[in-house]
Amino acid sequence: MKTRRNRTSLTENCRNRRKVLECGGKRSATPLSNGVRLPGWIRAFGVIGSLESDVTAAALHDASACFETFLRSLSQCIPSGTRLAASLFILLLLMGVSVIGADTNGPPMSAQDFFEGNGTNTYNNWVELTTGGFLTHGDRAKAESVQNWNNGGFGGIQDLHLQGNGPFTNTTVTLDGHSIYDEHNYDVNARMERSGKWFMQLHANNFRTWSDDIGGFYPPTGAQYYGPKGSSPLALDRGEYSFLGGVTLDGLPSITFGYTHSYRYGNEDSTIWAPVHVNPPAATVQGLAPSLYNIDERVDAFDLNAKKFIWNTDLALGLHYEHGDLNNGLDTTFYPGETGVQYDRTIADKNTYDLFTATATGEKWIKQHVFVSAGGMVANMDNNFSGSQIFGNGFGVPYVPGMGVGLGYYNMAGDSHLQDYVMDLNVLTIPMNTLCITPGIRAEKESWNANSTGIGTLAVPAQQSFDSQSSRDVVDVCESLDLRYTGFTNWVLSAGGRWEESDGNLDQFGGLSQVDGIGAPPATNYVDDTSLLQKYSAGASWYPLRRLAFDFGGYYKYDSYNYSADANSTPDGETYPGYFSVQDFQTFDGSCRVTLHLLQSLTLISRYEYQLSIIDTTPTPDPAFGITGNEIQTSRMHSHVIGQNVSWVPWSRLSLNAGFSYVLSTTKTPASQETAAILNAENNYWTLNFSPSLVLDDKTDLTLNYFYYQADDYQNNSSSGVPLGAGSREHAVTAVLTRRINPRLRVSLQYGYYNYNDALTSGNSNFQAHLVMAKMMLRF
């Protein structure tokens, strides 16, 4: 009876409206199945209690029809501007009411249900196909660089997972991967194992990143400089092929063997910018023309590891051998586009190395209160390298006397050797249930030496062979102590300290700095150095309420380096660190975070951090240059970081996530007071995220994202130097519509719009981009 009364009141209500508005609504003749509940906003619209399903259908359509006709009629009788406002007001009212009356009493749904649909554990295999396109307008290279998508269409397997029984007894096989054509993005991982016996795994992947080889923009002339390949995007692939296998038999040591071949291949932009004449009559030179890296790196690594739990101790031994073949280079065009002046420079840098390390570690819990871990490592590394820096008309050309204006070299070859010994010991003790003390110590001895020979060149047809040697020995000891106390209810206090002392020496001799008496003499430096690094930290977490938490923390870090130069032959003292004796790095950092669950559906997380870093330098007195031995503050860096996250479920079908971050960061050096060419380095920026997600119906979700980023640190000081501050802004909007057609099939459609503006290049790096992507996942 209660139900019927509700229905009556609702339909009568609608009929009354129809009379008033002189329009009608349709009633559904098809009863809904049992279990369907009335939408929240209708239930809250003066209707109390639950309705039976067939009644609900009628009421639902009546209500919807009434609402439609109401709005339609409203639009006919109210002036347009007011009509919009009135419509919005009514809609807001309805939505507010619906929020209040939202039905949250449905059956609980697990996170798996939400993201994968029902039957999460029923279907263990799936394949997700994708296709779409990324279309750019403006600076394509920048768009691809920032968004990591290749311009144009793409398609392939977004996600693949297969699992089942293997070909051998009691074995299982899994296959995971993805393959996106024309994105150069591939990944496949195949694993076969017999639980508790053995396993083997094959893995291969490749992904590509893009970069924009755009250089300095010179505002007075409006000139924009690009690298040797122009404005085309530079692509760099990174990937690996690997095998991992092992035996894990009970009672025997588990042994694993792995082989990995990794690589990087392609081109990448560089921040090394070559000179151009920006004002030919005055011959003003500024470094604005970018160069590009040629990268070809291949590394083969072999690992053999053994583990055994014996005497209540986890013991592990590991051997690692790595062979690297690095063949990199840098291409630079000097004075590009300037007739009779332009020339190219090719830097070749080849290096092959063999690295061998052996490690042994042990971990043991002693009577539940003491945990001890200890380890040792021995490493040996041998490098063989060669290279050249050749000027010419074109890249990769042989040495031609007379080209270029600066020092060059060819036939450079050399080698270096490194030995490294490390041991550590960490102990975690729990003397009381509320106190945890963790002291640790680490000691390292490192020795290396290196040498090179070659032929140095100058623009004039002059050559001179050079050689160089260096060596270093250093012993480094680091101690640490961490405390954690939980004796106060709902509090945890922590403190820590770290001290690191080192004692070493560095000898440097020779090098290419002079040809035919032009240039600085080769180095002869013998420097002893000691350092003391200290870090003290403290923190507290307080949970005054279940819904409220505070975290406070901070640290003070003081690193002091002392140099004693027995000999420094460089006349102008330019060789670092020959011209100063002490350098101190100090950092003060404090942060706090507040986590507030204001409502069960509303969480706020706020964070603030302040950091101040200071570098003080004590120069070596040099009366010839007027340098006294007084300490100088060579830089002061401070930053404020503010972050705020909000997540809210205002309605049972709507979730809102928002994040905001603001960073105010400045680096000051005395240089900005000496010359207008150097401004204080500002690294201020802020970002904003907003992401509502809406459950449209039982099978469909809509997720929207908005992202905003801005850095406004550009200052045009081109009259004095090269303007380099970042000035950029980005808007990004994406929408993802996901529909679970049935438990086996899920489809989604995604659209993204990206708008990027850059002040540093006066808009030459601006882009707009559209991303359209469709995905279909089949589970089986």
Place this chain on the structure above:
Amino acid sequence: MINRHFKFNKNGRRTVVLAGATLLLLAAISCTTVYRTAVVLPNYPGATYIGSDQCDTCHDDVCKDFATADHARLMARGNNALNAGCESCHGPCSVHSDSGGDTLPPYSFKPGRESRSSYGARLTDPPARSQETVCYQCHADVRAQFELPIHHPVPEGEMACSDCHDPHKGSIMRGGGTALLSENEMCLRCHPAERGPFVFEHQALREGCTTCHNPHGSINDKLLVARDSNLCLRCHFVQNVGTTILIGGADHTIRLQQGTCWTAGCHEAVHGSRVNPALQF
């Protein structure tokens, strides 16, 4: 006569239409009935926090070592801190526990969940199950760094936070401190060309790669903490002698106007040189 009809300008009209359309959409969908509810992980309906002690029942191997983890500093005694610990990152686990493990925790990072990555696309919001989503809840500043134009490819799914950080055991950094590996070693695994030893080293690397690079993301190219000469001048002091600017005793007055210290044919070998003591190449 007073005109009572207020008018919208073009932008205002667009805004109102957009807002109206949104509200209409919400109103329209509210006319349908659903069993599902919106979820903001790690919370979801029906699941409650049970405390880390419960996790120890089955995951004793992880829980035991977690005592050594930096994140263990979040764990306090008392009912108010019940959700600080395992469930801070994995979400409320009552359903997981009651089901005997069949139902996974909200953040379980197992294969087959929502893709860990978007495989190349930098979405404005990471997929809900991607690992960094959990970390971003508390480390909002790091999220902002990864959203900057220059960043390591974590948002693209090619890297994960756990590649460099260990949330379950020991220091949050996989290297550094009293660990066997040095902190720089985390970077050199993927960037072997900067490993050296060089004939002429750059001593700044003793202080660490992070002296000059922000590993998460930066507004500057190459993840630099500063894009101009200030990057170098933080350590290499400037001396003003009359109208001459000396750095290391050498006249840099004109050079400073031509760009940064490592451009225009100057100190390009910033990670170390095999040829030149002043790291010119």
